[in-house]
Every structure is written in C-alpha cells, then in structure tokens.
Amino acid sequence: MSIHMNRGEPPSPAAAPLSLDPQGITGDQVKELLRANDELKQLNSRLSDAQDKLMQSEKLASIGQLAAGVAHEINNPIGFIFSNFGTLERYLADLFEMLGAYEEAEAALAGTPTGERLKALRDKVELDFLKEDIPTLMSESKDGITRVRNIVQNLKDFSRVDTSQEWVVADLHHGLDSTLNIVNNEIKYKAEVVKAYGELPDIKCLPSELNQVFMNLLVNAAHAIQSERGTITIRTGTEGDRVWVEIEDNGAGIAKENLGRIFDPFFTTKPVGKGTGLGLSLSYGIVKKHFGQIDVFSEVGTGTRFRVTLPVHHPDKEA
Ligand SMILES: Nc1ncnc2c1ncn2[C@@H]1O[C@H](COP(=O)(O)OP(=O)(O)OP(=O)(O)O)[C@@H](O)[C@H]1O
Ligand SMILES: [Mg+2]
Structure with missing residues (x-):
C-alpha cells in the first residue's frame, strides 16, 4: 500500500462537515470518525517504524564510520605482526635445523657427563613434544591473524571511509x-x-x-x-x-x-x-x-x- 501524506493541507471541501455537538453526530459520522482514526493510527505506526528505521540507518552509518576508523587503526599493528610472523617462521626453521645438528652431536657424547646433562634437559623440556607442537601453534596463530586481517580489510572495504x-x-x-x-x-x-x-x-x-x-x-x-x-x-x-x-x-x-x-x-x-x-x-x-x-x-x-x-x-x- 502506498502512503499519501497531506501534511498541513486543509481538509477537502467535499468532505462531510463533522459536528462537534455530541447530539448532532450521526451513526455514519461516528463510523467515519472511527475509520479515520484507525487509518491515522496505522499511518502513525508505520511512520514511527520508518523513523526507527531511518534512525537505525543513521546509527549504522556512524557505527560504520567508527568501526572503519578502528579497523584502520588495527590494520597497522596487524600488518607488522603478520610480517614478523613470516620472519619468525623462517628463524624457527633455522633453529630446528641447528637443533637437529646438536642432536646428532649428542650421540657422540653418550656416557659423558655433558651427554647425560643434555639428555636430562631434553627430557625435562620434552623436546620431542615441543618440536611437534611449535609448528602447530605457529600455523594456528597465523590462521587467526589472517582472519583478523581479513575482517579488518572487509570492514575497510565495506565502509570505504578512506574514499567516502x-x-x-x-x-x-x-x-x-x-x-x-x-x-x-x-x-x-x-x-x-x-x-x-x-x-x-x-x-x-x-x-x-x-x-x-x-x-x-x-x-x-x-x-x-x-x-x-x-x-x-x-x-x-x-x-x-x-x-x-x-x-x-x-x-x-x-x-x-x-x-x-x-x-x-x-x-x-x-x-x-x-x-x-x-x-x-x-x-x-x-x-x-x-x-x-x-x-x-x-x-x-x-x-x-x-x-x-x-x-x-x-x-x-x-x-
Ligand atoms: N528476494 C525477495 N524474495 C521475495 N520477496 C522479496 C525479495 N526482495 C524483496 N521482496 C519483497 O519486497 C518487499 C520490500 O523489500 P524491501 O527490501 O524494500 O523492504 P523489507 O525487506 O520489507 O524491509 P527493509 O529492507 O526495510 O528491512 C519485501 O517486504 C518483500 O515482500
Ligand atoms: Mg529489505
């Protein structure tokens, strides 16, 4: 249904005049009044819905601006965390390689006090478990950071505040x-x-x-x-x-x-x-x-x- 709003216009001269004297109101006029009242109520409720919606979209717009501003700020730290992560992964690969070489050398020290100390330390820190778990932790964290980075990017793209x-x-x-x-x-x-x-x-x-x-x-x-x-x-x-x-x-x-x-x-x-x-x-x-x-x-x-x-x-x- 389309709504026609005649705000501020005088009533059409064709409309039947409504008497204010209660004695003079006819049944038809009462019906007409009730109908007009119902229509007004409906119109009013739709207008207030529309007003809510407009307020909502205004609110959304300012929340969007805010979110985009925050996204912009998060973008920089995420950027360097992301790039440091890449470097960290390369360093870890080097460290693991070095560790492999130490492990090989350890065999030659078996039976010596240094060899015993190395073995005790390896058991204490659970080296085998660490070697397995560190790459998993790294890759899960990288997934997490990638997701944050995508959310931030999407927010920025969606609101395009930079090119508003x-x-x-x-x-x-x-x-x-x-x-x-x-x-x-x-x-x-x-x-x-x-x-x-x-x-x-x-x-x-x-x-x-x-x-x-x-x-x-x-x-x-x-x-x-x-x-x-x-x-x-x-x-x-x-x-x-x-x-x-x-x-x-x-x-x-x-x-x-x-x-x-x-x-x-x-x-x-x-x-x-x-x-x-x-x-x-x-x-x-x-x-x-x-x-x-x-x-x-x-x-x-x-x-x-x-x-x-x-x-x-x-x-x-x-x-
Ligand atoms: N993909 C669709 N499938 C079926 N009906 C649709 C579809 N898109 C729109 N309509 C019909 O068109 C009407 C108007 O859509 P419109 O998006 O303008 O308003 P709305 O979805 O009802 O409310 P709002 O978008 O303001 O939350 C809908 O109420 C629905 O009846
Ligand atoms: Mg809709």
Whole structure:
C-alpha cells in the first residue's frame, strides 16, 4: 500500500462537515470518525517504524564510520605482526635445523657427563613434544591473524571511509565479496551462496553505496528463504558498455500484485518490526544515481532474481 501524506493541507471541501455537538453526530459520522482514526493510527505506526528505521540507518552509518576508523587503526599493528610472523617462521626453521645438528652431536657424547646433562634437559623440556607442537601453534596463530586481517580489510572495504563519497573506479567483485563477508551471519544458516562471476571491468561508482545495494538484495534473498535451506546465486557479466550483477534466490517469490510496489518506500510484506520497506527504495535511488537500472524477475514458489545494470562510464554530473 502506498502512503499519501497531506501534511498541513486543509481538509477537502467535499468532505462531510463533522459536528462537534455530541447530539448532532450521526451513526455514519461516528463510523467515519472511527475509520479515520484507525487509518491515522496505522499511518502513525508505520511512520514511527520508518523513523526507527531511518534512525537505525543513521546509527549504522556512524557505527560504520567508527568501526572503519578502528579497523584502520588495527590494520597497522596487524600488518607488522603478520610480517614478523613470516620472519619468525623462517628463524624457527633455522633453529630446528641447528637443533637437529646438536642432536646428532649428542650421540657422540653418550656416557659423558655433558651427554647425560643434555639428555636430562631434553627430557625435562620434552623436546620431542615441543618440536611437534611449535609448528602447530605457529600455523594456528597465523590462521587467526589472517582472519583478523581479513575482517579488518572487509570492514575497510565495506565502509570505504578512506574514499567516502568519492566517485572512484572500483572492482564490483571486490565489493560483493566484502559485503558477503559482512552479511554472512544473516545468510549462512539459511542458504548456500554460489558465485558465478564473469569478467568485469572496473566501473566508476560510489563503492560503499553499491555495497549497500548488494547488502539489501542479499538480506532480502536470505529472508525469502523460509522453510528449507536454499541457494543464493550471484552472477555478474557485461552487456555492451554496461555491467550487470544478479542476485537470485530460490525462496518464496513475489506475488504478481506486489511486483509493481516493491520499490515503493515503506512497502513491506514482513511483519511489523521486521521490515520497514525501505531497503529496495533506497537501493533503487542508489542505482539511479549511478545511471543504472534495477530489474526484478520473480515467480511465487520458485524464487526471485534481481538484476542491477550499471554503465562502466558515465558523465561526472554526480561527483
Ligand atoms: N528476494 C525477495 N524474495 C521475495 N520477496 C522479496 C525479495 N526482495 C524483496 N521482496 C519483497 O519486497 C518487499 C520490500 O523489500 P524491501 O527490501 O524494500 O523492504 P523489507 O525487506 O520489507 O524491509 P527493509 O529492507 O526495510 O528491512 C519485501 O517486504 C518483500 O515482500
Ligand atoms: Mg529489505
């Protein structure tokens, strides 16, 4: 349902005048009043939902900025820990080699006091166990650091604070991947993600805003998958001097009568408090700003495919 707001406009002269005298109110007028009251209540509740959503997105934006700032700060120490780790691994390999040579020499000292001391020490420190455990510890730690480094990188890519609101030439696959990592939690219990990426040239865009579009489409796709585990397929390709990105799910699908309204602000079929129906309208605005278009193909019970088509180059109007 679309909402028409006539804030501040005088009542239409055609409307029946409502008497304030309780004696003079007819049954029809009471009905009309109740109906108008219900409508207002509904409108009010949707407006407050929308306000919550907008506040939420404002909050998200500032949390995003904060997170990106922190990510930026973490990036440097992680960088040197990572590079020191590489060096440490090389040193350890050298040390182990040296230890091997000592062990060979130890055999020649068997029976001497030095030989005995070495053997006692080796038992005490459990040298054989250390030799096994140290490489495991190193590789687990390296995995951990790599994961932290990826999270930091994804946060930075996703929010792109370093290039905020600048039109830049960027790789959409990169944006899709970092967005996927961010929404992974929302998706992983509901669907398998299949990537069918084609060859894409870098395009001129506002990467953080396009990431927002991908995020909305991915989250909607995950929400559409209800009972069984589903599949979300991401395809990309080119078409002349335009590129396209498709996000397809095998979820519930969209009823024909709703297809024309899904991009309307506040149109949602989700329960109160779950969706405010702003995701697609915001996405539509972002895609338009990029001189692109967004199409939807859907069948109830089969699934839905959203296709975002964007020009590789476009006039610099927006910048
Ligand atoms: N992949 C999809 N499968 C089925 N229905 C969809 C899909 N994407 C969007 N819709 C329908 O379009 C409506 C509008 O989507 P939109 O993203 O604008 O809002 P929302 O998801 O309901 O709420 P919000 O995104 O603000 O949290 C949804 O409520 C849903 O009915
Ligand atoms: Mg949505």
